[in-house]
Amino acid sequence: MADYKVIMTLAIAGHSYDEIVAAAGCSRREVAAVKKTIAAYGFTAGQVSSMTPAEIAGLFPDGRKRVSEGYAQPDFGPVLAAMKANRHFTIQQAWGKYLASETGGGKKYGYSQYCALFAEHARVKDVVATLRHEPGRAMLVDWAGDTLEVVDAVTGEVTRLYLFVAVLPYSGAVFCRGFTDMKSPAWIAAHVAAFEFFGGVPQLVVPDNPTTATHRQQQGEAARVVNARYQQLADHYSTGIVPARVRKPRDKAAVESAVQVVNKRVIGYLAEEVWTVVDDLNAAIADRISEINETIRRADGSTRWERFAAEEAHLLQPLPDEGFDTVEWKQLKVGRNYHVSCDSQHYSVPYTYAGQLLRVRVTSTTVTVFDGDQVLCQHLRRQGRKGQYSTDVTHAPEQHQNIDGLWSRQWFLDRARGFGPATGKVIEQILDRHAIEAQAYLDCQNILETLGKRNKQRLEAACQVLLNNGHDAGSYSTIKRIMATIDSDTKRQKPPTPAAVTRKPVSGAGTAVHVRSAAHYQLGGQGAGA
Incomplete structure (x- = not known):
């Protein structure tokens, strides 16, 4: 009105x-x-x-009041209570009950007018207290419901990236970063990154109730306690953990609003692009968050970051001198390829330790390998697609070093020389024969992998025969035919086998075999009766 x-x-x-x-x-x-x-x-x-x-x-x-006197007035109090108690209860169900009721007399409102009247009732009656947030007091955290995807450029495997969102409700400053899972190490690392992003620590952290944050001490018990590792994080940063109440979304309304902003202005912008590296996608997310915090102006004309810098940043507790990190110790065996495998990723150690058991310290960012108390090496921890290798070239034996990379001229030549000098020379000739060198890579791969995989000596012998015969360069088919003629024991060509003779062998020494001529078998011939 x-x-x-x-x-x-x-x-x-x-x-x-x-x-x-x-x-x-x-x-x-x-x-x-x-x-x-x-x-x-x-x-x-x-x-x-x-x-x-x-x-x-x-x-x-208001002429509408006179009109409404001819209608049965609905009672919206029970409807509002039912919708609060049962989240599946709908306004259409309430309207159906209103039509079926016999009380009140008069005409019944249509569905659209009933909805309008209910909205006005809820606006007036369903008032709630406005939360007044103090600057620097709380940080609300949650996982965004939607995800982004990272596609491996080699295998095409798709990895989901889950977005962690943190917000300071007083200023509205938002932090967001993607992780490949929502397990406890990622949850802890996300909090550490958020504290570093804001440059300080609030008095309280308000999460939802995921299993990485809280748990029930006994099954069926309503009370929840903070997980031990999460509590260690809180102790390290001198902050408190106060999980939101179950089924009380208004306790964390600020982070729910921030999640919606992230869904629209981060995921909505980046989901259409193809991402192959997690770090690249996180860099793009950081750019979008920078726009949300520093560019977009709100109703009062200020940005989130302006309000944060002016009124909230100085009230945050300072960061501790040392950052918090999860530490896990493992005892791992070094493989024949002088790498240890940790969480489906592979990290190199000096090749002389192949076959030995070593102690490995794993944090959220690094993998450190020890021989007793001596540090052998340290690698940045691999994230994302399983099966990645982190290799320090100095750890490899001399014959494995100075390799340019997979599918390159040097890579094929180094592998071929491992079979022998003749194989190396033939592979070099095959590479030189093609105007476009890359077109020779498949032939080289077939020769080395298919023909030489279990027959290294025979392949070397076949290549030597090829060179002895004066051929400039062979092919897969040519080398395969030559290998078929080489005895697997002597690694030499088989001696030539003479053609079969038509003369019958002699039955005894000095005894000749008499063979009659064709005329003997002709009818009427002179020798017919002989």
Whole structure:
């Protein structure tokens, strides 16, 4: 309903129709009615300001009230209570019960009018207290519901990236970073990153109730306690953990709002692109968060970061001298490829330790390998796709070093020389024979992998035969035929086998075999009776 007192005040002040409509949120018809009334009674600004609501209502009676008297008025109190107690209860169910009721008499409202009346009732009756957030007091955290994807450039495997969101509700400053899972190490690392992003620690951290944050001490017990590792984080940063109450979304309304912002302005912008590296995607997320915090202006004209820097940053507790990190110790065996495997990722150690058991310290960012108390090496911890290798070239034996990389000329030549000099020379000739060198890589791969995988000596012998015969370069088929003629024991070509003879062997020494001529078998021939 229009506020006629405001409209009258603006009209007497001489404002135009458009200005009054914009300021009072009314229609032009209501402005016209007010102007007629002022002209008829000659009201002044002082008279209008002293009028009571009843006097205003008398001047502008609501015709809708007379109409509504002919309708059965719904009772929205029980409806509002039912919707709070049962999240599956709908307004349509309430309208159905209203139509079926016999009380009240009169006509029944249609569905659209029933919804409008209920919305007005809820606006007036379902009021809640506004949370007043103190600067620097709390940080609300949660996982965003939606995810982004990282596609491995080699295998095509898709990895989901889960977005951790933290917000300071007073200033609205937002932090977001992606992780490949939502397990406890990622949960802890996300908090550490958030504290470093804000440059300080709030008095409270308010999470939801995921298993990485809280648990029940006994099954069926309603009370929850903070997980031991999460509590260690809180102790290290001198902050408190106060999980939101179950089924009380208003306890964490600020982070729910921040999640919606992230869904729209981070995921909505980045989901259409193809990402192959987790770090690259996190860098893009950081750029989007920077825009949210520093560029977008809110209703009061300020940005989130301006308010954070001016009123909140100095109230955060300082970061401790040493950051908090999860530490896990493992005893791992070094493989024949002088790498240890940890959480499906592989890290190199000096090749002389192949086959030995070593102690490995694993944190969220590093993997450190020990021989007793001596540090052998340290690697940045691999994240994302399983099966990645972190290799220090100095750990490899001399014959494995100075390799340019997979599918390169040097890579094929180094592998071929491992079979022998003849194989190396043939592979080099094959590479030189092609105008586009990369077109020779498949032939080289087939020769080394298929023909030489279990027959290294035979492949070397076949390549030597090829060179001895003066061929500039062979092919997979040529080398395969030569290998078929090489005896697997002597690694030499088989001796030539003479062709079969038609002469029958002699049965005894000095005894000849008499063979009759064809004429002997002709009818009437001289030798027919012999």
